Amino acid sequence: MMATAIPHPGRYWHLRDDGKLQCDLCPRDCTLNDGQRGACFVRQRVGNEMHLTTYGRSSGFCVDPIEKKPLNHFYPGSSVLSFGTAGCNLACRFCQNWDISKSRDFDRLCDQASPQQIAAKAAEMKCRSVAFTYNDPVIFAEYAMDTADACHERGVATVAVTAGYIHAEPRAEFFAKMDAANVDLKGFTADFYKKLCAAELQPILETIEYIHKETSCWLELTTLIIPGHNDSSQELGRLAEWVAKTLGPEVPLHFSAFHPDFRMMDVPPTPLATLRRARTIALNAGLHHVYIGNVHDPQADSTYCPACGTMVIGRDWYEISDYRLTETGECGACGHSLSGRFGVFRRPFGARRIPVIMAA
Numbered sequence: 001m002m003a004t005a006i007p008h009p010g011r012y013w014h015l016r017d018d019g020k021l022q023c024d025l026c027p028r029d030c031t032l033n034d035g036q037r038g039a040c041f042v043r044q045r046v047g048n049e050m051h052l053t054t055y056g057r058s059s060g061f062c063v064d065p066i067e068k069k070p071l072n073h074f075y076p077g078s079s080v081l082s083f084g085t086a087g088c089n090l091a092c093r094f095c096q097n098w099d100i101s102k103s104r105d106f107d108r109l110c111d112q113a114s115p116q117q118i119a120a121k122a123a124e125m126k127c128r129s130v131a132f133t134y135n136d137p138v139i140f141a142e143y144a145m146d147t148a149d150a151c152h153e154r155g156v157a158t159v160a161v162t163a164g165y166i167h168a169e170p171r172a173e174f175f176a177k178m179d180a181a182n183v184d185l186k187g188f189t190a191d192f193y194k195k196l197c198a199a200e201l202q203p204i205l206e207t208i209e210y211i212h213k214e215t216s217c218w219l220e221l222t223t224l225i226i227p228g229h230n231d232s233s234q235e236l237g238r239l240a241e242w243v244a245k246t247l248g249p250e251v252p253l254h255f256s257a258f259h260p261d262f263r264m265m266d267v268p269p270t271p272l273a274t275l276r277r278a279r280t281i282a283l284n285a286g287l288h289h290v291y292i293g294n295v296h297d298p299q300a301d302s303t304y305c306p307a308c309g310t311m312v313i314g315r316d317w318y319e320i321s322d323y324r325l326t327e328t329g330e331c332g333a334c335g336h337s338l339s340g341r342f343g344v345f346r347r348p349f350g351a352r353r354i355p356v357i358m359a360a
Contacts, residue, residue: 073340084134
């Protein structure tokens with residue numbers, strides 16, 4: 001049965017002189033007549049106001065390992081309560097969650113929960129954090145921020161998995177409430193973003209730099225490597241050099257394998273050799289923590305001390321096989337302090353996936 005909507009006013013908009021309502025959340029700057037929805041599908045003009053149509057409604061809740069977000073330096077081995085809604089403000093032809101992000105069917109929103117219910121469930125299930133994921137949380141920013149407040153009241157951290165396509169004012173408010181973020185840096189040319197995502201690169205670079213330099217939110221980056229589109233050594237080199245120069249060598253970078261999906265079924269899966277080449281390029285650019293994902297490669301899944309080279313976190317997919325960091329993140333071999341958010345390491349959550357039903 002479809003969940004019942006919880007009416008909620010949206011923020012970040014203004015009425016123009018021509019009578020249009022302009023959404024000020026993201027660089028799309030959608031202009032709406034009464035009843036119209038923005039490109040994201042979830043922000044709708046009703047009369048002379050903006051409504052967030054998915055507030056309190058979700059496409060599903062699940063407890064995951066934090067490494068699945070992917071976040072490798074944010075309380076490794078912990079569990080995270082993950083959820084998303086529907087819609088997206090990008091139009092990526094290669095979307096791997098297209099059934100959710102491109103959904104125009106509210107029957108996808110099969111579960112519902114208030115921010116307080118989500119925080120309570122996370123605490124009940126002993127999750128270290130709650131992740132806003134599956135589709136981009138910036139489009140349901142009000143719901144995510146209210147949930148973040150409720151989580152923080154219970155000592156639960158919050159994680160945003162996002163493409164970072166958001167204007168400066170909402171960006172500042174949104175990431176002030178996030179404890180960690182994984183930003184999809186989908187490519188490193190304006191042409192890639194224009195043709196394959198119907199978006200612009202520069203606002204995303206600005207978001208990434210803002211998170212790292214102006215907030216206390218822990219940052220990791222992910223790039224999906226798509227054969228023939230963003231996998232050249234030149235582009236990968238420029239991307240890695242930008243991260244090293246602009247953010248520094250300690251920001252983790254994940255290279256993820258593409259598989260044919262959505263509107264790019266004619267593109268082959270990413271070869272393991274391509275991912276390893278990307279990782280080598282990034283390491284040679286000076287980055288300390290470069291990972292590859294969606295393929296089996298324990299060596300590239302694991303974390304190494306940049307000072308002495310010791311494997312400090314051994315990983316095999318989402319399983320942690322070895323852990324040699326102190327609770328404050330120092331290497332057990334040489335004492336070098338790794339960047340990230342760490343704590344007392346107990347039994348890791350592992351690769352389990354636990355579906356959670358929130359609605360009564």
